[in-house]
Amino acid sequence: MYSIAELRKRAEEVREGLRRRYLDPGEVDQLLEVDTRRRALAEEVNGLRARRNTAAHRRPEGGTAPSAEERVEMGALRERIRVVETQLEAIDAELRTRLLLLPQAPHASVPPGRTGADAVELYRHVPTRTTPTQAKPHFEIGHALNLLDEERGVKVTGEGFYFLWGDLARLEHALIRFMRRLHHSRGYIEVAPPILINSESMLGTGQLPKFAEDSYQVKLDELWLAPTAEVPVTNLFRDEVFLPEDLPYRLMAYTPCFRREAGGHGVETRGIARVHQFDKVELVNFTLPEHSYEQLEVLREDAEAVLKGLDLPYRVINLAAGDLPPKAAKCYDLELWAPGSNRWLEVSSVSNFEAYQATRANIRYRKVQSERPEPVHTLNGSGTALARLLVAILENYQTEDDRVEIPAVLREEMGGAKHLEPNPLVGERELARGRHPKRGRDAQAAASASG
RNA sequence: GCUGAGGUAGCCUAGCCCGGUAAGGCGCCAGCCUUGAAAGCUGGUGGCGGCGACGCCACGGGAGUUCAAAUCUCCCCCUCAGCGCCA
Known part of the structure; x- marks a missing residue:
């Protein structure tokens, strides 16, 4: 602002x-x-x-x-x-x-245009591996291995919630550790923030007043469930003054994120590509105004390092001015290719907010002790979002024999295993549906033998 | 949750009972002094409006009483201590 x-x-x-x-x-x-x-x-x-x-x-x-x-x-x-x-x-x-x-004015390097279609693709990463020509959507694989369970998520909480089982839950934790370790090695200081947030903080980063309906509210205590760690981590320094020689501050936080995603139903919501709760490792950067565009590129590279490390197909797009969130002056999206769903999935949004948040949240630096402090520039980027990363791994790492390979960088974390093992625990209901992994495979083998 | 003590400028503190232009210290900035620095001395050091003279606002937040509120009344928030509860 x-x-x-x-x-x-x-x-x-x-x-x-x-x-x-x-x-x-x-x-x-x-x-x-x-x-x-x-x-x-x-x-x-x-x-x-x-x-x-x-x-x-x-x-x-x-x-x-x-x-x-x-x-x-x-x-x-x-x-x-x-x-x-x-x-x-x-x-x-x-x-x-x-x-x-009032929205932030887009930076000069932001392409013109009104919608997502006007974004400019800057880079496309082609992985070294190949995937089956007829890749299946992640939820089919997840169900076949009995590792993904939306049905019980709906029972326990509601639409848009899910359980991960066994090796898929372990894979998620392996990914989190991989990302945290990577960013730590690239110089980020890790923080473990609160995820219940007061309204002043939500105002400080721009979730309020305009986007109240995007977040969950804990009415009794006038608190909000953080839609992203950007909120607590940026507000960490609300009403504070930095020493310029300390900048940039580069922080990382791993938290669950909660989004109401009101109105987002239909074909694209099958599986876990669009859910109300997901985990994310977030990168937050506080910098001097004159360095914020260099830092934006650094942040983008840090986020890309995750996807390159996992050897997943992705592209980087520069969002068009008309498609930019109000708080952002410039925004790169990192999108993963999901061959089973045949679409691009946004897993990271890397933005420079310039002084938009710093002005609201009163986050400043003082160049000369005798002068009054000026707002810093804040930036952040997902580094990266879970759930969609799992979607991409399930769809890109599946094999011709319907197994899912574990990305090389995660294998050590997974006890050296090369593939995800099916979840062996199934109830009566799953048996009745023929979904027991063993029975499922036998049935499939029998079908192909007879057919 | 209960009881008590608190919240005053970047920081620390006085003023509050008994209403009358918010005092002082530290830190910081500038000047003087000095070969340089320290010390010392002098001045400055919250926000808004105004070219300026100057005016207004600001004592955790809000409401009220009053000619006049940091000060009196009511409501709320936060911190600390003790007790209670608790993973």
């Missing part, structure tokens, strides 16, 4: 930013007009209060009590002040809300 002072200085730049986002640049002028009215009203309150103060202060300690006439006059002044103050509060609130909702 822009402070009103910043907006006055950079009005044309912000107007152009709105145009590039296909939004009405007139919002800037309306904001400036509200600001002018606010200042006029503030001056009026100012003058009235000055009158009250001089009258009150004129009376020295132990002085005479005011006359009845003066009491009446001052009482009337007090009421007048209250009326104008109420008007000022209303216009203050309007100004604040409009500033909170």
